[in-house]
Amino acid sequence: xxxxxxxxxxxxxxxxxxxxxxxxxxxxxxxxxxxxxxxxxxxxxxxxxxxxxxxxxxxxxxxxxxxxxxxxxxxxxxxxxxxxxxxxxxxxxxxxxxxxxxxxxxx
Amino acid sequence: xxxxxxxxxxxxxxxxxxxxxxxxxxxxxxxxxxxxxxxxxxxxxxxxxxxxxxxxxxxxxxxxxxxxxxxxxxxxxxxxxxxxxxxxxxxxxxxxxxxxxxxxxxx
DNA sequence: CATACGTGCAACCATCGAGTTGCAGGTACG
DNA sequence: CGTACCTGCAACTCGATGGTTGCACGTATG
Numbered sequence: 001x002x003x004x005x006x007x008x009x010x011x012x013x014x015x016x017x018x019x020x021x022x023x024x025x026x027x028x029x030x031x032x033x034x035x036x037x038x039x040x041x042x043x044x045x046x047x048x049x050x051x052x053x054x055x056x057x058x059x060x061x062x063x064x065x066x067x068x069x070x071x072x073x074x075x076x077x078x079x080x081x082x083x084x085x086x087x088x089x090x091x092x093x094x095x096x097x098x099x100x101x102x103x104x105x106x107x
Numbered sequence: 108x109x110x111x112x113x114x115x116x117x118x119x120x121x122x123x124x125x126x127x128x129x130x131x132x133x134x135x136x137x138x139x140x141x142x143x144x145x146x147x148x149x150x151x152x153x154x155x156x157x158x159x160x161x162x163x164x165x166x167x168x169x170x171x172x173x174x175x176x177x178x179x180x181x182x183x184x185x186x187x188x189x190x191x192x193x194x195x196x197x198x199x200x201x202x203x204x205x206x207x208x209x210x211x212x213x214x
Numbered sequence: 215c216a217t218a219c220g221t222g223c224a225a226c227c228a229t230c231g232a233g234t235t236g237c238a239g240g241t242a243c244g
Numbered sequence: 245c246g247t248a249c250c251t252g253c254a255a256c257t258c259g260a261t262g263g264t265t266g267c268a269c270g271t272a273t274g
Contacts, residue, residue: 015232019114033250033251034251045252053231068241068249069251072203075199082193082196085120088185091133095133149262152222156263173272176220
C-alpha cells in the first residue's frame, strides 16, 4: 500500500491550496517550492508546509537538484485511497440496499 | 453528483470520529445521535456536530421519528468521491508514466 | 397531569492548521 | 571573492474545529 495512511491522503486532498499545488505538478511536471509559490496567492513558506503534508501522505516526493529541491507527483497513494473509498462505498451500498442491519460483512 | 462537494466528502472522511460514526451506522443501520454517542468516547453534542458535517457532505440523512431523529447512511456521495479520486489517480498515472510535462491529457 | 427522555441552541475553551514575517545557511556564478 | 538566489528554521497571529457544559423545549408514557 505504498506510503501514508488513507486518512492522511484524504486530509491532504481535502485542502484547496494543496489540490492546486498538485494540479500544478500534474500540469508542469517537477517543480520547486519557490516555483510553485508564484502562481498561487500564498507565500513560499505556506507552500513548503503544504508540500510537507503532501510528502507525509506520500503524494509527492522531493529530489535535490543542486541548490534547489524539486517535487514530483506520486500517484500510487491516491489510487490506493480511491480504491479504499470505492470499496467502502460498495459495502455501504450493499448494506443499505436490503440487509440494512448486520448482514454478513463483505470484507 | 448527488449532494455535497467532493472536497466536503473528503474532509468528512478524514476524521476518525466521523469514520467511527459512519461505521456504526453501516453496522447497525439507522440510529439517533444519543444512541451513537454511547459507544464513543465523546458527548452527544460532539456527535451532533459531526452528524451535521456528515449531513452537509450528503453522507448521512436525518429522519424524524417521533421524539427522536434517526440518521441513515447515504452511499452515493462516497461513490462519487471515490470515482473522482480514481479518475485523478489515472490521469496522474498517465502523465507521470511518460509525457510528464504538458501533453494532451485526454487519451 | 407529571415525569422522564431526547432534541436543539448557545456560550465557552483549547487545540490545530493555514498563513505570515524575519533571518540564517548553502550553492551557483559573474 | 562577492553577490544573488533558493532553501530551512523559528516565532507569531488568527480563524476554524473538536469538544464541553448548561439549559430550554417538545414528546411520549405511567
